[in-house]
Every structure is written in C-alpha cells, then in structure tokens.
Amino acid sequence: MGLFSEEIRNISDKSSEQLFQFAVTDEHKAEETGYSNYSYWRSTWRSFLKNKVAVFLLILVMSIVFFVVIQPYLPNQKSPTEIYLNEETGYQLRNVEPNSEFWFGTNSIGQDLWSRIWAGTRTSLLIGVVVALFEVIVGITIGALWGYSRKLENPISHMYNIVENIPTTIVLILMSLILRPSITTIIIAMCITGWVEMARFIRNQIVILRDREYNLASRTLGTPSHRIIFKNLLPYLISIIMLRVSLAIPFAIGSEVFLTYIGLGLPISEPSLGNLINEGRVLMMSPDLRYQLIFPSIVLSVITIAFYIIGNAFADAADPKNHR
Template sequence: MSFNGDKINNLGNNISNSLFEFAEFDNNEAEKIGYSNYSYWKSTWNSFTKNKVAFSLLILVIVVLAFTILQPFLPYQKSATEIYINSVTGVQDKNVAPSVEFWFGTNSIGQDLWARIWSGTRTSLLIGFAVGLFEAVVGIFIGALWGYVRQLDILITQIYNVVDNIPTTIILILMTYVLRPSISTIIFALCLTGWLQMARFVRNQIIIIRDREYNLASRCLGTPTKRIIVKNLLPYLVSVIMLRIALAIPTAIGSEVFLTYIGLGLPVSIPSLGNLVNEGRILMMTPTLRYQLIFPSIVISIITIAFYVIGNTFADAADPKNHV
C-alpha cells in the first residue's frame, strides 16, 4: 500500500497545474460548433456546371452577347444600314453571295447581311431582356401579393381574368396600330400581357407553401408580410422563377418575329431578327438566295435553344430538393 501511495504522490507532483485551469466561455467559439461552409449559390453553380451541354451553351451565349455588343467597334466592319455600290458597275451590290468582302452576302438592296444580323441580334436581345426583366419584376410582385394576401385575391383574380381573356395577338396588333412602330412600342405591347403567366405561376406556388408550419410560426411571431414573402416564400421558388425568366427572353424574340411576319413589327430601317427572317422568307424559293433566311434563322435557333436548355438546367440545379 505504501508503494502505491508513493507512486500516486510522484505522479501528482509531475502534473502541471495549468491543465486544471478553468476555461473561459467564448460566444464566438461556441457558435463555430454549428458552423457550416455550405453555400446555396455555390452548390447551385457546382450542380449546373456538371451538365456539360448547358455549361457549353452558357459560354456560347456569353460569347454571342459579348460579340454582339462589340461588333460595331471591331475593325473591318460594315454599316448595317448603308447601301453598298459596286465600284466597277456603279450599281447596287444586290444579292451578292457570301464572299471575302461580304461575309454573309448582301440583301436585295445591297446592304451587308453580316452587319445587319448582328445589329438585328442586338435589337432582338434588347427587346427580349427588357420584356423578361419586366415580366420578372411585375409578375413576381403581383403573384406574391396575389398568393399570400387573401384580401387581394378576388381583386387581382378579376383583373387577371379580364386581361387574360383578351387574345394577346389582338393586344399586340392594336398597340402597333395605335402607337408608332418602334422598339419601345414592341416592348410596351409585349409587357402589357407578359406578366400574366409569371404572376399566375408564382401565385399558385405560393398558395401551396404559404400555410406551412414555418410560415404559420412567422405570422404568430408578428413577422411583417413583406419579410415573410421575401425570406420564406420566394427563395423556395428561385428555381422555377429562373426558368420562367430564361424562357421569357426567347419568347419575346419569337413574338417580335411573329409581329414582323404579319407586317406589324419594326420598320425595315431598324434591323431585327424578325425583319431579317421576314426578308429571307420571301426569297427562300430561290436556291441561290436562301442564305438570307438561313443565317438569321441559325442565330435565332441558337439563342432560343441555348436559353431553353440553360433555363431548365439551372432550374434543376437551383431546386433545394436536389441539394444535399
């Protein structure tokens, strides 16, 4: 027994007293216990980039947008509205096939098709982004109030029914007749009804989730309606909202092409993809002139398909259900 007691005493003498000092409580250190470096948008981006097709199309769209903006400032670029005269014959360079001088050829009055396509792409993309932005802002705002604030349900429903029952084509035709044909007129006409589908879609989604437990708890705690909508409801709908916005851009471009096709679009003096397609459509029966329809059709197809694939892929990537 004495041997064991001496051994214990020796061990006690060798132990430092610093090991038994009281630790101070630190709030910051305590919070780090539950810390996670998870980022919703980083996770969404990582999930999106795994789809090689969508990621490649995103790069293609960025390149097209950048080139569309920079094209007029690059060297050796021709004017989109100038009529070119042949220096030898002294007449207009009408319907010249693609060549070194005219990369995409010329149209029926001697204008450079390469310059007109990129100028038209700028015009159509401006219309598409403007209408898409308006649809997103107004549609989400009205749809959120429509779905969450019960007192506004009847009023907004009646407004929706009145506007939605008027054919969109009739509204577009009336606006182009009443107002002078221009880019602003096209944007205004498309925005009049563009927000309807977004508002209805957001409203239906919010009705589904507005009475879930966390929203009921927020209301019981006195959380303002604005904060509940912004913090609790809309983040849950990010994926579907982004999909609708992505699809709104090619839809607006398609509407501009349709209006030009029926003769109510932009004037010929303003290049647009709609004007170019309409001009090429008239010449499509002539084999040597089909390039005037093929080139603008390719640009429209690339933009439409790219936004559709990117929108669907991003919607899947942003869906909280797909995040671990």
C-alpha cells in the same frame, strides 16, 4: 439504505458554491459551433458546372452577347443600313452571295447581311432582356401578393381576367396607332400583357405553400407578410423561377419574330431577327438566295435552344433536392 442516507447527508452538507457554478459564455466558441461553410448559390453553381453541355452553351451565349456589343467597333465592319453600290455600274449590289467582302452576302437591296444579322441580334436581345426583366419583376411581385394576401385576391383576379383576355396583337395594333412602330412600342405592348403568365404561375405555387405549418407559426409569432413571402415562400420556388426567367428571353425574341411575320413588328429599316427572317422567308424557294434565311435562322435557333437548355440545367441545379 444506510449508505444511501449517509450519501445524501454528505451532499446536503456541501455548500451551494461547490454544487453549482455559473456557466461562462464564449462568443467565439459559439460562432465556431454555429458556423457552416455551406452556401446555397455556391452549391448550385457547382451542380450546374457538372452539366458540360449547359456550360458550353452558356459560354457560347455570353460570347454572342459580347460580340454583338463590340461588333460595330471592330475594324472593317460595314453599316447595317447602308446600301452598297457597284463601283463600275453604279447599280446596287443585290443578292451577292457570301464572299470575302460580304461574309454573309447582301440582301435584295444591297445591304450587308453580316452587319444586319448582328445588329438584328442586338435589337432582339435588347427587346428580350427588357421584356423578360419586366415580366419577372412585375409577375413575381403581383403573383406573390395575389397568392398570399386574401384581401388582394379579388382585385388582382379581376385585373388578371381583363389583361389576359386582351390579345397581344390587339394591344400592339393600338400602340402602333398611338405611337409609331419602334422598339419602344413593341416593348410596351409585350410588357402590358407579358406578366400575366408569370403572375398566375407564382400565385398557384404560393397558394400551395402559404398555409403550411411553418408559415402559420410565423404569422402567429407576428412575422411581417413581406418577410414570410421572401424568406419562407419564394426560396422554395427558386428553381422554378430560374427556369421561367431563362425561358422568358427566348420567348420574347420569338414573339418579336412572330409579330414581324404578321406585319406588326419593327419597320423594315430597323434590323432585327424577325425582320431578317421575314425577308429571307420570301426568298426561301430560290436555292441561290436561301442563305438570307439560313444565317439569321441559325443565330435565332442557337440563342433559343441555348437559353432553353441553360434554363433547365440551372433549374435542376437550383433544386434543393439535388444538393448534398
């Protein structure tokens, strides 16, 4: 006890300057200790690159998109709408089989099928991309507000019920009566009803996450609602959103094909994959003319399957559980 008491007295005799010193902050060292070279998107991309099939299909789709853009400007390309005639007889070159001049043959009125297929792919991709972007932007925005804000829940629910119960074909018929059948008409008709599935899906996911502890703590601290949605909620859904985005494009293209099949799509003079497949379907029972159905069907199948596989692979890569 004596030694302990003596030690205490020695410490008390020291000046406060010897016992305590002010801590000096170094901003550079603070940045060094808090720095991390981890990047979510870089990690996602690296994980995606491990899927060789998806990478190959991504390159294939990008090549198709690039080709359909530059195809009209390449040499020796024919017009997709011009009707070609036989120089000797003056008759239309109808149903000519694939050869060195007409690589994919001609259709029943003498138009070049090669140029029509790529023009139709260009049209269908345009419709698919525009409709998909609209569905994603509007669907995610309305779905996030619908799921997070209790004040907006009833109004958006009523709007959803109204739009959901209007068939797309009815909307397209009404739009065709108001406007002439065209690419713009199909895009508007698809956009009017296309966002509801995305909005409902996002809403259901937001409802599951909105009342978790970290979101309640953020609201208690006064964090704005938009910051909670974009920082706390949507990042958890990024993998699912990516999957829905990638599938929206082939779904829109498939819808265009279906609408053309039932006679509500683009006019025959406007090349599209829907029109080409619909024209080839009529000739399906004739073995010599099946190429008019096979070629556009192959292009449509490649695009649809590629987007599906790419979407699934990117969704898996974007899942934080797969990041290390």
